[in-house]
Amino acid sequence: MFPLPQMECREPAACLSSASTPAVGPGFRDDVEGECSRRAAAQRPELCGVGDPVAMFSSDSSCLSSRGRVIKWFWDLAEEGYRTYHMDAYDEDKNPSGIINLGTSENKLCFDLLSRRLTQSDMLWVEPSLLQYPDWRGHLFLREEVAKFLSFYCKSPAPLKPENVVVLNGCASAFSTLATVLCEVGEAFLIPTPYYGAITQHVYLYGNVRLAYVYLDSEVTGLDTRPFQLTVAKLEKALQGANSEGVKVKGLILINPQNPLGDIYSPGELQEFLGFAKRHKLHVIVDEVYMLSVFEASHGYRSVLSLDRLPDPQRTHVLWATSKDFGMSGLRFGTLYTENQEVATAVASLCRYHGLSGLVQYQMAQLLRDRDWIDQVYLLENHARLKAAHAYVSAELRALGIPFLSRGAGFFIWLDLRKYLSEDTFEEEMHLWRRFLDNKVLLSFGKAFECKEPGWFRLVFSDEPHRLRLGMQRVRQVLEGKSQLAEEGPPCQAQRT
Amino acid sequence: MFPLPQMECREPAACLSSASTPAVGPGFRDDVEGECSRRAAAQRPELCGVGDPVAMFSSDSSCLSSRGRVIKWFWDLAEEGYRTYHMDAYDEDKNPSGIINLGTSENKLCFDLLSRRLTQSDMLWVEPSLLQYPDWRGHLFLREEVAKFLSFYCKSPAPLKPENVVVLNGCASAFSTLATVLCEVGEAFLIPTPYYGAITQHVYLYGNVRLAYVYLDSEVTGLDTRPFQLTVAKLEKALQGANSEGVKVKGLILINPQNPLGDIYSPGELQEFLGFAKRHKLHVIVDEVYMLSVFEASHGYRSVLSLDRLPDPQRTHVLWATSKDFGMSGLRFGTLYTENQEVATAVASLCRYHGLSGLVQYQMAQLLRDRDWIDQVYLLENHARLKAAHAYVSAELRALGIPFLSRGAGFFIWLDLRKYLSEDTFEEEMHLWRRFLDNKVLLSFGKAFECKEPGWFRLVFSDEPHRLRLGMQRVRQVLEGKSQLAEEGPPCQAQRT
Numbered sequence: 001m002f003p004l005p006q007m008e009c010r011e012p013a014a015c016l017s018s019a020s021t022p023a024v025g026p027g028f029r030d031d032v033e034g035e036c037s038r039r040a041a042a043q044r045p046e047l048c049g050v051g052d053p054v055a056m057f058s059s060d061s062s063c064l065s066s067r068g069r070v071i072k073w074f075w076d077l078a079e080e081g082y083r084t085y086h087m088d089a090y091d092e093d094k095n096p097s098g099i100i101n102l103g104t105s106e107n108k109l110c111f112d113l114l115s116r117r118l119t120q121s122d123m124l125w126v127e128p129s130l131l132q133y134p135d136w137r138g139h140l141f142l143r144e145e146v147a148k149f150l151s152f153y154c155k156s157p158a159p160l161k162p163e164n165v166v167v168l169n170g171c172a173s174a175f176s177t178l179a180t181v182l183c184e185v186g187e188a189f190l191i192p193t194p195y196y197g198a199i200t201q202h203v204y205l206y207g208n209v210r211l212a213y214v215y216l217d218s219e220v221t222g223l224d225t226r227p228f229q230l231t232v233a234k235l236e237k238a239l240q241g242a243n244s245e246g247v248k249v250k251g252l253i254l255i256n257p258q259n260p261l262g263d264i265y266s267p268g269e270l271q272e273f274l275g276f277a278k279r280h281k282l283h284v285i286v287d288e289v290y291m292l293s294v295f296e297a298s299h300g301y302r303s304v305l306s307l308d309r310l311p312d313p314q315r316t317h318v319l320w321a322t323s324k325d326f327g328m329s330g331l332r333f334g335t336l337y338t339e340n341q342e343v344a345t346a347v348a349s350l351c352r353y354h355g356l357s358g359l360v361q362y363q364m365a366q367l368l369r370d371r372d373w374i375d376q377v378y379l380l381e382n383h384a385r386l387k388a389a390h391a392y393v394s395a396e397l398r399a400l401g402i403p404f405l406s407r408g409a410g411f412f413i414w415l416d417l418r419k420y421l422s423e424d425t426f427e428e429e430m431h432l433w434r435r436f437l438d439n440k441v442l443l444s445f446g447k448a449f450e451c452k453e454p455g456w457f458r459l460v461f462s463d464e465p466h467r468l469r470l471g472m473q474r475v476r477q478v479l480e481g482k483s484q485l486a487e488e489g490p491p492c493q494a495q496r497t
Numbered sequence: 498m499f500p501l502p503q504m505e506c507r508e509p510a511a512c513l514s515s516a517s518t519p520a521v522g523p524g525f526r527d528d529v530e531g532e533c534s535r536r537a538a539a540q541r542p543e544l545c546g547v548g549d550p551v552a553m554f555s556s557d558s559s560c561l562s563s564r565g566r567v568i569k570w571f572w573d574l575a576e577e578g579y580r581t582y583h584m585d586a587y588d589e590d591k592n593p594s595g596i597i598n599l600g601t602s603e604n605k606l607c608f609d610l611l612s613r614r615l616t617q618s619d620m621l622w623v624e625p626s627l628l629q630y631p632d633w634r635g636h637l638f639l640r641e642e643v644a645k646f647l648s649f650y651c652k653s654p655a656p657l658k659p660e661n662v663v664v665l666n667g668c669a670s671a672f673s674t675l676a677t678v679l680c681e682v683g684e685a686f687l688i689p690t691p692y693y694g695a696i697t698q699h700v701y702l703y704g705n706v707r708l709a710y711v712y713l714d715s716e717v718t719g720l721d722t723r724p725f726q727l728t729v730a731k732l733e734k735a736l737q738g739a740n741s742e743g744v745k746v747k748g749l750i751l752i753n754p755q756n757p758l759g760d761i762y763s764p765g766e767l768q769e770f771l772g773f774a775k776r777h778k779l780h781v782i783v784d785e786v787y788m789l790s791v792f793e794a795s796h797g798y799r800s801v802l803s804l805d806r807l808p809d810p811q812r813t814h815v816l817w818a819t820s821k822d823f824g825m826s827g828l829r830f831g832t833l834y835t836e837n838q839e840v841a842t843a844v845a846s847l848c849r850y851h852g853l854s855g856l857v858q859y860q861m862a863q864l865l866r867d868r869d870w871i872d873q874v875y876l877l878e879n880h881a882r883l884k885a886a887h888a889y890v891s892a893e894l895r896a897l898g899i900p901f902l903s904r905g906a907g908f909f910i911w912l913d914l915r916k917y918l919s920e921d922t923f924e925e926e927m928h929l930w931r932r933f934l935d936n937k938v939l940l941s942f943g944k945a946f947e948c949k950e951p952g953w954f955r956l957v958f959s960d961e962p963h964r965l966r967l968g969m970q971r972v973r974q975v976l977e978g979k980s981q982l983a984e985e986g987p988p989c990q991a992q993r994t
Contacts, residue, residue: 062839063679063780063811063812063837063839063840064678064679064839064840064843065677065678065679065680065681065684065747066681067677067678067681067682068677068678068679068840068843069843071677071678071843071846071847072678072839072842072843072846074846075842075843075845075846076842104630106629106630108625108629111625111628114623114628115623115624115625118621118623118856119621119622119623123621124615124616124620124621125616126611126612126615126616127612128605128608128612129827130827131608131611131824131825131826131827131828132603132605132826132827133601133603133826133827134827169666169850169851169852169853169854170849170850170852172849172850173850176850180562180564180565180568180703181561181562181564181565181568181569182560182561182562182565183562184562184563184564185564187562201849202850205846205847205850206677206703206847206850250562283560314560315560327628328628329628329629329630330626330627330628330629330630330631330854330855331628331854331855331856332852332853332854333854340560342559342560342561342569343560343561343565345569345572345573346561346565346566346568346569346572348572349568349569349571349572349702350568350702350703352667352669352698353666353667353669353670353673353699353702353703353850353851354666354850354851355666355667355829356666356829356853356854357666357827357828357829357830357853357854357857358827358828359615359828359856359857359860360854360856360857363856
């Protein structure tokens with residue numbers, strides 16, 4: 001349950017559970033999510049459970065502190081996969097036999113639209129105040145635009161307020177600050193798995209905060225249920241489990257739309273989860289970084305900020321960024337919305353380490369206020385392209401007889417490849433993943449998301465048609481070869497969409 | 498010696514010394530440095546020495562963790578001064594009787610040059626790779642430019658290497674990362690005082706690292722000595738003092754050119770300090786953020802990177818940024834240069850929380866490679882303007898009979914106003930500072946830099962002539978009124994320049 005080095009943990013009991021579930025490093029480089037753990041099993045020291053895990057990182061020859069060595073260990077692990085990919089990245093002209101990246105959750109479909117908008121003359125504006133020390137919460141003009149933007153697109157019942165907005169250089173930083181100001185060292189957030197694995201590092205590297213997993217599975221237990229469905233009963237059970245191990249849980253992290261499931265919580269579900277949190281005085285961090293990447297409107301996505309009444313507004317903190325919804329993960333623009341002024345202020349106090357350029361703040365304000373472009377150009381086209389790419393991949397998968405989950409949100413499809421594993425183990429999952437990579441297509445394996453069932457993979461479809469076609473061709477080659485060997489795999493319970 | 502809340506300190510002995518020297522909050526908002534501590538004495542809880550300081554921040558009604566409350570406390574303290582200034586900031590047209598800011602160390606003399614350069618068409622460039630997840634060390638094209646830039650302006654004996662460069666969103670972040678990866682919780686860096694007070698927070702808020710002060714004083718002890726001179730003997734003494742209190746010192750922080758003294762270390766001094774560090778296996782962080790703001794070339798500033806041989810290159814880490822030398826503190830661009838790949842990698846691993854926009858990375862590469870503009874336009878004009886502003890303020894101070902220190906580097910003059918204190922206390926220093934503020938001019942008081950002698954102030958002169966004139970007029974008004982009351986003040990030993 002707590003797979004990280006236990007350097008700062010003050011409750012030794014918190015280590016115990018992880019001894020039985022040693023972790024493969026999660027997908028902790030956004031840029032090569034999933035791939036990063038290529039050699040995880042081989043490199044990973046035993047992190048928890050027995051003895052002093054920090055000792056694993058001790059070395060007289062190192063200049064680093066013990067936590068520095070842990071921090072570097074994360075990088076090295078990622079770096080290996082990173083190098084594999086970047087040394088042989090696909091390029092249509094220069095390296096057509098290079099690796100196609102269907103592992104990183106980026107939207108590569110709209111660079112043309114973005115480039116045109118971001119190079120318009122209104123984007124190049126310099127004035128002295130933009131070059132001087134800012135308000136670390138973000139310039140007021142930007143927080144005003146963010147508040148208006150979120151009010152409109154989240155459909156908030158009342159206008160959202162600039163004073164509740166904090167601007168940071170990405171949601172990773174928002175997680176880092178919130179973990180630090182809400183939790184003591186060694187405390188934990190509940191998080192349903194599978195989940196975007198990088199959050200593990202976001203709350204741990206600076207904050208020394210752990211994740212307590214709410215394990216979901218693919219089994220469908222009734223007519224109204226769906227695979228990997230989160231319920232209050234599962235939340236209660238996970239909370240009790242953590243408590244019984246002496247781990248203090250301070251909050252719950254919800255990702256909606258969910259990554260990697262592409263799942264969407266209904267307003268009723270949201271209310272239930274928030275009610276659970278309120279009963280236990282837990283903070284809720286709602287990561288809505290894919291909120292405008294819902295390309296099937298019929299699924300009725302609702303932001304938590306659209307709810308008429310938040311059960312515990314003082315403990316509800318909402319994250320959004322341009323990384324996904326505007327396909328600009330390299331722009332480093334994220335926001336926190338919270339009515340809790342204590343939390344907003346404490347986060348702002350850390351924002352000098354997470355500040356973004358005044359020039360970019362100006363550009364983002366211009367972008368967010370340009371409702372015509374957003375609605376008539378960008379979202380319209382972006383959703384159409386996402387939909388087309390999704391339709392293409394879905395059809396391919398159906399033709400291959402591969403079950404998958406995808407509810408019309410996000411950039412990814414959650415594939416059930418369990419029947420292609422010769423054994424129901426994560427070693428076999430890794431083995432299959434390596435076969436994909438050897439065939440020059442990068443996917444993300446389920447263990448990187450702490451999925452408890454081996455054999456699930458995340459496939460990112462938000463890429464240009466020619467790359468997508470080639471990537472799917474390579475996926476097909478692996479599976480058609482492999483499927484002949486392992487047709488006796490376990491039956492699949494995943495819903496088809 | 499260790500004036501911060503002792504939340505993570507594992508060596509209780511480290512608290513002891515600070516009981517006798519309770520700290521006034523240092524200048525921890527860059528944007529209102531010095532002003533931020535307006536109510537510090539009144540608000541400050543007893544942070545160290547007796548009992549459990551964390552208890553001071555405990556409150557059942559708070560949503561924050563104990564460290565979150567400490568982090569927020571820093572902000573609140575700053576915020577009060579911040580509000581005072583920002584609610585009444587001087588504006589030539591709209592608020593001519595507002596507060597003139599001679600407290601914040603920003604260069605406001607070259608916004609015209611910067612605006613012209615930053616709005617040239619080469620600055621607006623968008624390509625997909627800039628919008629995608631970057632290499633967290635910084636894009637290679639930028640690190641290459643940084644390496645060339647530093648090689649040239651630091652006069653390195655051999656070309657500096659891009660792989661030793663890490664790009665971050667400012668030097669504050671660089672301090673935060675280095676503290677975390679070099680030190681365990683509760684360990685310390687040596688730092689000579691007076692020093693740029695914000696470093697206290699940079700190493701503490703995330704890293705829980707303390708500063709062990711090397712107290713300097715204004716006494717001149719011989720022909721070849723100068724006020725506030727750092728010597729190896731003083732470093733040795735401070736190190737022994739920390740050790741005897743059970744505090745593990747991991748490194749030494751040097752600021753060169755120094756803030757707030759405007760002092761410059763000679764190559765011989767640098768070698769001595771680095772030799773001291775090597776003998777004790779200490780890391781040295783050299784903050785050279787004012788290296789191109791040496792407007793008196795005759796003073797012969799030398800970057801540590803210009804030395805023929807670093808005594809311990811694996812433990813020498815150099816910081817630079819555009820905040821000061823290019824007058825763009827709002828741009829958030831800083832760099833770390835270190836030959837130690839372990840350190841560079843560990844810092845890079847934290848850089849996802851300190852990343853800057855791809856678009857800004859491109860702009861900075863354009864700027865740094867434009868050697869003609871830098872040399873023929875910017876530095877030439879910037880130095881001339883700094884020199885003129887400095888000459889004006891120096892003349893004013895001489896006319897007032899105020900001793901001061903200033904060696905032709907940086908944006909500030911270190912004023913000896915001890916004779917204007919009716920008592921030799923920091924309360925009186927604060928009282929004088931308030932009199933300035935009441936007369937609508939903001940300076941920074943010495944305690945914000947942990948100066949051990951009450952009565953020193955930092956005055957920033959890098960402002961437009963009309964604001965500078967008005968500011969100096971207001972300073973003069975206060976001193977001429979006050980000086981009549983306290984002419985029997987202690988004799989001044991500061992060097993005049």
